[in-house]
Amino acid sequence: GENVEQHPSTLSVQEGDSAVIKCTYSDSASNYFPWYKQELGKRPQLIIDIRSNVGEKKDQRIAVTLNKTAKHFSLHITETQPEDSAVYFCAATLWGNEKLTFGTGTRLTIIP
Amino acid sequence: EPEVTQTPSHQVTQMGQEVILRCVPISNHLYFYWYRQILGQKVEFLVSFYNNEISEKSEIFDDQFSVERPDGSNFTLKIRSTKLEDSAMYFCASRAVADTQYFGPGTRLTVL
Numbered sequence: 004g005e006n007v008e009q010h011p012s013t014l015s016v017q018e019g020d021s022a023v024i025k026c027t028y029s030d031s032a033s034n035y036f037p038w039y040k041q042e043l044g045k046r047p048q049l050i051i052d053i054r055s056n057v058g059e060k061k062d063q064r065i066a067v068t069l070n071k072t073a074k075h076f077s078l079h080i081t082e083t084q085p086e087d088s089a090v091y092f093c094a095a096t097l098w099g100n101e102k103l104t105f106g107t108g109t110r111l112t113i114i115p
Numbered sequence: 116e117p118e119v120t121q122t123p124s125h126q127v128t129q130m131g132q133e134v135i136l137r138c139v140p141i142s143n144h145l146y147f148y149w150y151r152q153i154l155g156q157k158v159e160f161l162v163s164f165y166n167n168e169i170s171e172k173s174e175i176f177d178d179q180f181s182v183e184r185p186d187g188s189n190f191t192l193k194i195r196s197t198k199l200e201d202s203a204m205y206f207c208a209s210r211a212v213a214d215t216q217y218f219g220p221g222t223r224l225t226v227l
Binding site: 046048101103 | 146216
C-alpha cells in the first residue's frame with residue numbers, strides 16, 4: 004500500500020519568511036496529493052491540492068510542486084504570518100480511491 | 116458553506132463499553148469515511164462506505180468496529196467493546212463524486 008513520508012516534523016520560521024514542507028510517496032499509481040492544515044483541536048482543512056497532470060499549483064501565498072518521477076511533492080508558504088502556525092499534513096491517493104494516506108505532519112511555528 | 120458535523124465532540128467511556136460516534140455528512144455527498152488520529156500522531160484511515168456498504172477498510176478496523184447509515188443523513192461508527200488504545204480523535208469525512216474529502220470537527224474519544 005501507499006506510504007507517505009513527511010519532513011521536517013517541526014519547522015520554525017520568522018514572520019515574513021518562507022516555509023517549505025516536503026513529502027515523498029511510494030505508490031507510483033497515486034495521482035492526487037492534498038495538503039491539510041490542522042489547528043489545535045480542530046478538523047483538518049484542505050488548503051491546496053494537486054493532481055499529477057500538473058507540476059505546480061499556486062493559490063495566493065501557498066503553492067505546491069510535484070515531481071512525479073521522483074515521487075515527491077512540496078508545500079511552499081511565502082510571506083508567512085502568525086495565523087499560518089498549525090500542523091500541516093500531506094496526503095496521497097489514487098483519485099477516486101477510497102482512502103487518503105497521510106504523512107506524519109509538520110508543526111509549523113511562525114515567530115513574530 | 117455546508118460542513119460535515121459530528122456528535123458528540125467529546126465522549127468518555129469505560130473500557131469494555133460500547134460507543135457510537137455520529138456524523139452528518141454534507142447532504143449531496145455519496146462517499147463516507149472514518150479516520151482516527153491518536154494524540155500527536157498522523158491521521159489514519161479506518162473505513163470507507165458507499166452505496167450502503169463498506170468499500171474499503173484498514174487493518175485497524177477489526178470486528179470490534181462497525182459502520183452504519185441508519186437513515187438518509189446520519190453515518191455512525193460503533194465500537195463494541197472499547198479498549199484503552201481506542202482513545203483518539205475520530206474524524207468523519209465525506210465527498211461528492213469527483214471531489215475531495217471534507218472532514219468533520221472530530222469526536223475525542225477517551226477510554227478509561
